[in-house]
Structures are given as structure tokens and as C-alpha cells.
Amino acid sequence: MIAVGSTDTTLLAAIAATKLPFVAFAVILLLTRRRPRLSAGLSLTAIAVSLASAGFLLVKHWGIARPIEYAALWLAGGDVSVRVGILIDPLSLIMLAVVAAICLLVQVYSLGYMAGDPGFSRYYAFMSLFAWAMTNLTLAPTLLQLYIFWELVGLASYLLIGFWYEKFSASEAGKKAFVMTRCGDVAFFLGLLLILVHLGNLDIRELNGAAAGRLSPTVVTAGALLIFGGIIGKSAQFPLLTWLPDAMEGPTPVSALLHSATMVAAGVYLFARLFPFFSLSPTALGVCLAVGTVSMLIASTMAMVSRDIKQVWAYSTISQLGLMIMGLAAGNYVAGVFHLTTHAAFKALLFLCSGVFIHAFHSNDMVVIGRQGGRRLRVPMACLVIAAAALSGIPPFSGYFSKERILGALADLPNPLWVAAGLLGAFLTTYYTFRLIFIILFPAPGGEDTAQSHGSEHGHHGGYAVMAWPLVILAAVSVALGFGEKAVAQFLLNPFGSVTPAAAHHAWLPYAALGLSAAAMLLAWFEFGRRGAGQIGFVERVAPLHALFGERWYIDRAYRWLLDQVVYRLFSRLCARNDQKIIDGAVDGLGRVIAAGGGRMSILHTGMVQYRLIVVFVSIALMAIYFFI
Amino acid sequence: MEFTGFPYLTAILLSCVTGLLVILFVPDENRSAVKWVSAVFSGLTLALSIAVFLLYDTARGGLQFVERAAWVPSLGIHYLNAVDGFSLPMVLLTGIVFFTGVLTMWELDHRVKEFYAFYFLLVTGVFGLFMSLDLFFIFIWYDVSLFPMYPLIAIWGSTRKEYGAMKLTLYLLAGSALILPAIIFLHVQAGGTTYDITALMQPGTFSAADQKLAFLLLYIGFGILAAVWPFHTWSPVGHVAAPTAVSMVHAGVLMKIGAFGVLRVGMSLCPEGWQFWAPLMATVAVIGIVYGALVALSQTDLKFVVGYSSVSHMGIVGLGLSTLTVDGLNGAVFQMFAHGIMTALFFSAIGYIYERTHTKMIPELGGLSRIMPVASGYFILAALTAVGVPCLASFWGELMVFIAAFRVYPIGGVFAVGGLVLSALFMLRVVQRAFYGPPNDKFVHLTDVSFRLGIPRMILAAVIVLFGLLPSILFDVIDTASVAFIKGLP
């Protein structure tokens, strides 16, 4: 390894943070598959050490200005050499800490949630695989390494979504997630190739530095857009957003970890990682902004009508990721990253809380949960409310701070449309969040009778305490994180030298946002919360709108049609038919013609002796005549 | 006559031939003796292959372990064996697939002796081809590795076995019908004095026109064996019909012979022909990648899916070869190796499943992961490799090929990369239909792979992961050859 400028403890810690989960994964898969407790222990130890290392690194390098990079040549080729290594800078450190922390919490939580599952060991193996891939993705110094682990987190996601593979919908969802993100990844990969061909390497620092200036604007724009394709896929942005709600077929902790807090955020992370590079192309930023906005809005609308608690959070994740992308694309690096951080905490919390409900009531339906007495699970309920408040951007919860920053950045843009969209998003977010909260908290009358039995079954699992602690910790973080805003911003901006002024000069903005949130909350309370409310949202009263939102704007249908009719029925069938009838048919036909010719030829040889003589004579004559030609 | 040190390469060949002869003299009835003899000799061969791989001096590069003896002096035919960075991975691959193939067929109980005898003959030819540097011997080994396929498939095969065997044999020998004239043509054009590739490789030996003609013949001839579109239809049919170990060797090694032949004979001797036809090769390869994947989408037989995926993957190899760059060659050879191990694992897993369930039809399976998690695990691992998941061997080959292809043929490169989506689609579809979902009641009584039967699959899986994590072991070796090769181009 070539050290580029720091002591060995940093390297050691970084290696510990990134490599141990792989060891855990390999050991579990190979050796301890039949011993679930040991497997869980291994996995937890690995991720705990990771978290400790991440914490150590964060503390040690708090305030670093110059990134630290370690690299080793993994593969040398003609024009390409693949380097692997570790890049330590504020962004990667924060992300690493977030990833390790949430991984650990979710794994602890899973001890209770997954208890007794026949695939317990496998679950922890895959979790470790994910932790390994995600930490390495975070610390990747080159785009190629990032891409490699990007694919691997995709693999982990596939395996974990389809963890209960016997359920058709789960395996189907896993496949869908993999293939849809693959579509984005292909764009990402092409972008990678484009940059590689024109720049000569894929070093992130070089790409963000002066070297990128050598590239022609067209290449930068094309490269940025292609890479953004990967972000669209991974972060489930429009138009590749439909896999994420389906991914909720996986176990809830998986949803919490991969499909809200960390993996899907990898897309945003990549955007932040290459923020200077993206900044070189206004066109690309414009497209990103548009995509982020569209995703944010339509995902919110979908969340407004869903009754599935996890689906709501899934849509919300898409929407919040869109918001982060908007923030970044609007040019505010800190806003995007900070929202990524806070979102990781409160969204994980939301999922984990929901997981407790689902675990307890064996239903994803918020109405059922409410009716069966969801509110009596006090700790989760309280945490859920805290997280919901954070999501809605209500002070003093962390979401408020990060959202304000993004809205401020949007307000900085010349076109007021963006900030309007952002505010609309904030309104919708609060509405669907509190719609859910109120439905659970104030169930419409109609029997809480079955609650007891479920409660007892829950106790039977005995994992409640294990599951509660992570909730509490996350709730605390969600509350506290917002106050670290300034410090984080300072830390993040260190490498850039200057501190951009905070978006404080839009004094009206917090009031507008808060006002809208309050209005949304009121609306939600009116429709769902108050005694005797019909629990029917305004969207549901307009049937076409309800259908549109409920059907996810028909995006899924379009894909289904494309896949079934175009890919399968048209191309695939056509090719298969062609292969059978034309290409292979030609071969077989040739064979048949030869065989038939043989038959004819054979019959010719059974003629009467004098006919044969005629053949002889005619041939001789022809040969003789040939001389004269 | 020239032998440097212990003749490892001849030892490999002799190990196969001795195994063959010993098998022939074991009494018919003693089946387990036949199997043990096969295991011992194939293990010995594998050990020798590994030894050669490890002893190869990458710092020095070039041809090593050279064994040369005049064979037919009047025609300039030599017994000339050597390995370089291109053939070394292939020798290792053959060793691995050979050994694991023997172990995979451990449950065989029908005409055991004959099976292993033909199998050894087949592998002898494959080894010979990879190691030989004399055109005459290359052709001999080529055919030796082909004709045992007929009895192997026709006797021990399954679905439409006679049709598949006949088609495969005739199709591949039709390829050899182009190769032989091309080889002799080159020999004659070089003055008719030698068949030694190293001598014929000297620049300026052949005129450009000769090279174009000869390369086309060689490309089509060997390309048939490499399942180059549109000469690929023998391959899925053959895969489906062949017994497990033969499928493994067939997809794992034989198809590589085709690509290797293009590289060793066509590209080495006719570099200008190669340069002339490279755009055609690239086009055909890209069509193969996309087309293979599309056809695989609508197959219902496990082996057909793998067969068409092989067409797609060999397209990647062809694309790499057509780029005329170091990375392209590196990637192509690596991909050959990776694809070999991967398909061997595929067929090994399918073989086990077919032995138990007696069906390869995807709709009839389902939920196997619950019933035989380990066997399914091997298949899924192979599928993930096929999909191009990083840290599994195939990824690196694809990566290098795509990088090179994108540089040289941007449009073709885009289509080829787009093929990745399709490959993910059809592979995962198969995994989902056959292995996920509720278990089929018919199969619940079946048992999973035992440790002993699992050994060959374990070896293959380990190799996939090893080279996925540490690709440089292989790349460093290949690089020695491809750098020199590209530098030597006119």
C-alpha cells in the first residue's frame, strides 16, 4: 500500500472498518450456517468494530482539510489499471459513520426481529456482505472501485429483498430491484467508460480537481448525465422509481437499512462525491434538478394514498432522496449531504418502528394496525411520532434544519418554480406522514379486540427489548442531530477552503415552510385524526386522481407492458423464433437437402445396366467435347 | 530436439493418455476402480497444470516449458509444446474442469468404463491443443477433442441426444473443414517448409491478401466452435443433450478452443487479416451478445438458458479479441477462463438437480432452494457470475473487454454493455422460477448435495471467488503475452 500522507492508525482503522464485515460474511457462509447465534455474534462484532473505527477516524480527522488517500494496484493492464484503496475526507467519513452506525443498530434490532427465522445465519451473512460493500463504496478513491461496490450493494439488496424467497412477490421484487438498478448501472458504467476514455483514469480526486477541466464540455455533460443515470437507478428516482416500493417485500430491518437509510442514499452520495465534477456542467445540473423535483413530487403523491405502512415510507424515501438531489443540484453541497445524514437517522427509525408494529400485528396495513391497538406499543409509537416530525421538518427535530437548508438553496435559484415545488413537497410530506400517524394513533372505531392475542405472541418472540433500544438511540439522534448543523457544514466544506454563506437571507422561508407543514398537519388531522373523521383523504374523493396515485402514475404498468410485450413477446420471441426457424432451420434444412439428395443419387444407381452405359458414354462425350471449348 | 528441464507439458499429455490406457485395461465390471483411476489421473493432471501455472515465470514472459522435437522432417512438422500467457490460463482451466468433471460423474453407472475412456481422450485433445505450437498438431488435437463428443453425447446424453450429438459433431467438423485448408494454405504460402507457428509468425511471411483469406477461413472455422453468431445453434442443442461432465467440458473448455484457435492461429499468423476483419468480428460479437441474451430470455430448459447465455458470453470474448488492444486481449482471455469455470459450475449444479428431479424444465421445478439449498446455491453463484457481479471472476473479463471495446467501437460497446441488463433479466428470471418460490411437493423428499458430491462444485465455486477477488493472479500472466502480442503488430 502506498501511503499518501498519514499515520498507520488511520489506515488500520480504515481497513478494520471496511474489511471485517467481509470476513464475517465469508465465515458465516462457509462455517457457521448451522449456528445462528454464533453467526449473529460474528456479524455484530464485525460491524461494531467497524463503527468504532469509523468513530475513531471521525474524531481523529475532525477538521481535516486535505483528503487522505491510500491505494494499492489491484490489477495492471494495458491502458487501464485498477486501483483499490481508501479515500478519507469529510464526506466519506460522515457517510462511513452513518453507514456503520445504522448497520449496527439495524443488526441489533434484527436479533429480535428475525429471531427464529430458519435463514437467520444467511440473513446475517447477507447483512455483513452489505456492510462490507457499503463501507468500501463509501471510502472508494476511484470511480471504478465505487462502481464495483455499487454493484455489490445491489447484489446484497437483491439477496435481502428476496430473503423470504418462498414468497413469490419477494423474489419477484428482488429481481425487479436488481434489473431496474442494473438499467441505471449500465448508464453509470457507460459514463465511467466515457470518462476513462477521455481522461485516462477514474480517480475521484482528479475528476473533481483541475483534470476535469481538460475535458470538453460535451464530454462532461454526457459523462455527468450517464453517471446520473446510475444515481437514478440506485436512488430510485424518476423514471426508475418503482422498484423501491416493491423492495419492501424484504424483512423490515432490511428496508430500514438498505432501502431508506444507506444503500439508496448511495446514489445521492455518489452525486455529492462528484459534486465538483457535476458542477462543471450546468445542463447536467438542470436535468438532475428536474429529475429530483419530479421524483419528489410524484413519490409524495403515491405516499398519500397507500395504506401499506412500509410503502408509505418507501415513497417517502424516494421523495426525500429527490429532495436531496434537488439540494445538491441547486448547488448546495452541504444541504444535500446534511439531509442525507439526518434522513438516514429518522427514516431508519421510521422503518424500525413500523417493523415493531408489523412484527406485532402481522400486517402492513396501517388501518389494521391502528384498529388492533398500535398505539399501545408506547415506545415505538413515541419514536414513530418523533421520526415523523423530523420527516415533516418540524423544529427542533433534525429534519427541520436540513430541509430548511435545501429550501434555502432552492430559493437561491433564479427560477422561483423550484422553491415552490420544494414547498409543495414539504406540504405533501407532512400530510402523508401525519395521515399515517393519525390513522394509527386514532383508529376509526371498529374493534381493538385482537390486540391482546398479538401482544402475547409478540412477547413470545421475546425480542422486544432488543428491538426497542435501537429505536430509542435513533430517536435521540434524530432529535439531536439537527443542532450539529453548523459543525457538520464547517467540516464538510473544509476541503473546499471557503465557507459558502448559509441561506439565511430568505427570512420568509422558514415561516412559509412551517406554515405549510402546519396546514398539512391540520388537514391530516381534519381528515384522519379528529374524532369521527371519515379517514378518507381528499385524494380518495377524486377517483381518477386516486387511481393515478394508487397505480403509481402507471409507471409500473408501462414497464410491465414494455417488458412483456416488447422485450419478451417481440424481441425475445422474435429472436428465439429466428434462431429456431431461420438460423437453425437453415442448418437443418441444409442437412435435409443433402440427405434428400443422397436418396435421389442412390436411386439413380439402381437403373438398368444400359442406362448406366448411357451415362458413361455421355460423360465421356462431354469430357471429349470439353477439350474443344 | 530441445527440452528445458522436466517436460511438464508432455507429462500432462502422458498423464491423460496413461489414464486412458489404464481405464481400458480395468475390467468392465469394476466400476469404482474405473472411477478411482480416473480421479487419480485427472487429479495428477490438475496438479501438473497447477504446477505449470505456478512455475511460469511472469517476469520473463513469452513461451516457456518449450519442448521441441522434429516429427516429420520432410514436411516441417514438429512436436512442439510450449505455454505462454494465453495458453497458461487455458491449461489451468482444462485441468480444473477435467478433474471436477470426473468427480461430478461419480454417480454414473451406465457403461462407466467407456465413458471415462472417451472423456480422457477428449481432454487429451484439449490439452494438446492448448499447448501445441505446431499447426499440424493443433489440427490433430482439435479433432481429437471433437469426435469423442459424438459417442459421449449420443450414449450418455438426454434430451434429443442423437440429434444433438450428430448436429454438434457435423457442425464442428464443418468448422475444421475450413481450418485444415487454411492451415495448409499458410504452410504453402510460407514456402512449404514448416508448420511451426513460432517460425510462421515472423512478420512479412504472408502477403496481406493471403492473410485476409486465411484469417477469414480460420475465423469462421474456429469461430463455429466458439459459438460465434450465427454459427452458434449447435451449442445450445449440444449442451442440452450432453451428460453433465461433457456439458462442463463442452461449454467450459471446448468453446474456448474456438476462441483460442482464433487467437493462436488466426491472429498470430494473420495479424493484417485480423485487423482487416476486426470490424466484422466486433459486429458479429455484439450481435451475439445481445441476441444470445434475448433468446435466453424465452427458454424454458435450464440447459438451454445456459447454452444461450454462453453464446452471449462468448460474444464478449469475441468482442475483446476484435479490439486489437492489450486490454481487449487480456479481458477476452480472462473471460474465457472465467466463463469456463462458471459454465462448468452451472452444468455441475444442473447435473445434480437433473439427477434428482429428472427434469430440467424451469416450469416444473421451483422452490429448490428450500429442498436443496447447497445445490441451488451453486447454481445461483454461477448465475450471479454470469450476471457480472463484481468480485466473481467473470466481472473482470467483462470489465476489461468493455473498456477496450468502448474505446475502439463506441457504438458496439454501448450495445454490448446494454446486454448486461438482459443477462441480469434472464438469469434472475431462471433463478426465481426454478429455485425460489414455494417448494414443489414432488421433490420434497430429495436430498441435498452431500459433502463428497459437493467437492467438485466447491472447487469450482472457490476458483470463481478466488479469481474474482484476486484477478491479478491471472491478469499478470495474460498480460505478458498480450503486451508482446500487440507490440508485435505491424
Next chain:
Amino acid sequence: MTAWALFVPELSLFGAALLFLALALVRTIRPRVVFLAALAAAALAIVLGLASLSAEGMLFGQSYRIDLFSQVFKVLLTLGLFLVTCICGDVSGVDRRRHAEFYLLLFTCTLAMMLLSSAVHLLSIYVALELSSYSLYVLVSLRRTHELAVAAALKFFIVGIVSSAVMLFGLALLYGGTGAVYLDELARALPPAVDQPLVQVGLLLTLCGFFFKLAVFPFHIWAPDTYQSAAHQVTAYIATASKIGAIAILMRMANVSGGSPYLVQVLVGLAVLSMTVGNLAAIAQKDLKRLFAYSSIAQAGYVLIGILSLTPEGYAASIFYSLALLVMKFLCFLVLVVVAADGADIDVAHLAGLHRRSPLLAMALMMSVFSLAGIPPTIGFTGKFLIFNAAIERGLLPLVLIAMANVVVSLYYYLMVVRAAYLIEPAAELPKLQVSPVMKLLTGALVAVMVLCGIYPTLILDLSSAAAAALVK
């Protein structure tokens, strides 16, 4: 008297023929004795042939040349005779009383072939050719119980005499055009006469007679019926030894032809047609011997490619291929004779279960048909390789491509034979075949020869090259 010493191999056969003539008159002799006598005589002939391998000289007023070329062919012929005799232990296809006559004709025919390989005078060529043909006509008709054998012999006879009449007319034209009757005179007279229709057509018509013997298109039409109708051993003889004599004389004639483009083109056409017609027709055959008949026609096409190269390499390749043909075709017939021990015709399908009934024979059959198809590592491949090498040196790449396409087609029916022997299980379980140890040894030895000479052809190739050099000299 030293001159007569050169003639010893022929004399030994002549003596043996006389012996069998005598034995034919003694009706009471046991067939076994006749067989052993024939075996001994044939073995003796081989020994004598080998002993006189390096002999050289001219006999009978310069009309009979003994050189390495002729001696090599004589060894091949005696070898063929010996091999065929080996499978005559039980000539069930021929009436027991006629065995002595059978050997008489066999030996006479071989003698005629040997004469043919040395004859360098047009008249001696003609007489030797007729002698060999007549022996064969009668041999074909000797088959017992087969109603159609005589009819087939008659057809064979009619095509034969027509060909010989055509050839005779060709000889007359040749003689009329050049005035030469010795081959070395012809060698001087022909090259300047490239444009004379009389001479060129005469030469072509002359070659027709040899084409008949070799069963080249369009003179092949006797082959299927004759192969099928004759006794197995006779068919084996026709397919092996009798072809070799024809190859020898064809090469001698080609060597003096002067190589006009016209002749080469016609030969190319005939070679292509022979291969194509033979291979295509063979696909449709069920009867094993009939299949081999068509296969022989195709093989004749390959031999012709070597000859029409008109180079020493081409001749050497053809000589090599003659040996290859001898060994591989003989092996096929050996299997045939053992499987059809009762002397009846068998279909390809009757080979079913052979791998169980006699693994050795099944293996031998597989190797020999692969060799016939030209799959390495067998002598058949190496022979084809040498022939194609010569042809491409002559610039005949397209011809070689066509020939290789034919190889692929031929593989189809050869594989059908393998399929029958290895794959198909007989409807009823058949007993194991009784193969005597000697026969096993012979089979094993021939398979070994086939493989070893295929992989390591140097020795035989050097001999062939020397023989070709002697021919060209």
C-alpha cells in the same frame, strides 16, 4: 539369370495360382487345408515382396520396369492379399467345393495387379488390366445362394468390357497421335502434344479404363451392385487390393501425361463428382457393403486429388493414402465378416449392440470409419492431409475446400455406423461374438498401425516419397 530374380514375387504368386488350379481339380481336399496353403503363399509373397523392395531393373524387352515405385505397390498388393486371405478362414459365401478356385482367381488377380504396377508398355498394361478384371468378374459370380450375384457379375462385366473397349480406343488414338507405345516414349511425346485433340482425348479415354477399376465417376456405376452381391471376402478384396493396382497404373499414366490444363481440369471435375456422388449416395444406404461401395467411390475422388497434383508430393501422398485405404477398409470388412459369419448381407442396423458383443471389434470399426472420414489421429487423416497439402501447393485451394465439405458429409454416414455399433441396442439380446485370438491380435495390430502411422507418419511417408521419386525419375 539375375533378371528373373527380379520377377520372383510375381512368380511365387503364379506358382501359388497353379497350385490352386491343381487343388481345384482334386475335389476331396478340405477347405481348411486350402485356406492354410493360401495363407502361407500370401505370407511368402509378402516376404518376397519385401525382400525385393530395393530391386531395380527392366524385363521383357523394356516393357516391364521394376523400381521402388512398383515394388512398394507390390508389397501393398501382397499385403492386401494376405489380409484378405486372413479373413477367408470361413468363406461361407462361396460353395465349399469352389474354395480352391476362389483362391486361384484371387491369386491370379493379385498377380495381374502386380504386373500392372510394373508394366510400362501400353500392351502389357492392357493385358494385365484385362487379366485382373476377368478374375474379378468370375470371383463376383462365385457367391453361393445369392440369386443375383451372377446378375451383378454380368453388370460388372458389361461395364468393365465397355470401359476396356473405350480404353482400347483411347490407346489407339494415343498411339495414332504419338506413335509411342512405351511409357518413357510417351513421356517425351506427350508434353509437346498438349494441343492435339487426338492425343489428349486419347489419353483421357485411356485413363477411363483405370477409372473403371478405381470406381471413379462415371465409371463407378458397377460398384454398388457388385459390392453388395459379391461374397464378403471378394468385396473386401475389390475394395482394398484391386484399388491399389488401379492407383499404381493411374499414377504411372498421369506421370507421363505432360500435365495439360485440360487433363487437370477434367480430373478435378471427376474428383469432385466422385466425392460428391459417392458421399451423397452413401447417406441413403442401409446395406453395409453398399454403403462401403459408395464410400469407396468417394475415396477414389480423394485419391484422384493427390494424383492430379502431378507432383512428387502428390504421388507420395497418394501412395501413402493407398496404404491407408488398405488398412482402414480392410478393418471395416474384417468386422463385417465376423459379424456376418453366415455370409449373408447385413444392414447397418445389424451392427446394433456390437459394443457389447465385441468391444474390440466395435472399437476397430469406429476407428476405421473415423479414419475413412479423415479424423485424426488416424492414418486416414494423415493421408488426406498429405493429399490436400499437395493440392494446395498446386494452387487448388477451392478443390480442397470442396473435398473438406465432402468429408463433413461423409462423416454423417460414418457416424451412423458408429451409432449402430455403439448406441443402438438390439431388439433381442445377441450372443457375444466369437473372435479367435489370432483375429483379435490382427485387429489390434491394425488399429495400432492405423493410429501410430496417423500420428507418426514419417517412416511410411519417407518410403512413399522415395517411391514417388522413383516414379518421376
Next chain:
Amino acid sequence: MGIPFGYVLALAGIVVVLGMICATTRRNLIMILLGVEVMLNGAAIAFIAAALRWQQLEGQAFVLFIIAIAAAEVSLGLALIVYLYHRTGSLNPEDYQVLK
């Protein structure tokens, strides 16, 4: 000496062609045999002409051999034909084509 070589050759050619026609058109085994004999005689005429042309004896020797061999040919041919006639009572070549 008066007749040019070409004329005699033409005559020989005509005779050979007549023989061919006889051998191919007459549906009678014996007539086929006769046709071939005619062809042989045509060849013999050509030999005589050539012998005259070159003033050599070889051509005439040929003719003597041809006559001898033709006799052998007829005897063998007739033997076969007679045998077949005894068996089947037919001389029509169309009756002898059963092999497939």
C-alpha cells in the same frame, strides 16, 4: 498407303460409336455383348491405321491381342448370360435390376 490416317480413324470412330449405340439401345444381353465386340473392332481398326501411319509392328500386335482377349470376353460373357438364361429364361437386361 493411299488412304490417309484421318479417314481410317474416322471409320474406326464410326464403328466404335455404332458399337456404343448397339450396346445401349438393344434390350438384349447378347446384343450388348455384340455391341462391345463391335467397339473392340473399331479400336482394332484404329490400331491398324496407326500402325500404318508410324510404320510399326506394335499396332498390329495390339490387334492380335485384341482378338484373343475379345474371344475370352465373349466366352466369359456368354457363360454368364447362358447361366442367367437358364435361371430366369430372359435375356432382357431390364429383368436384372432388383438390388437397392
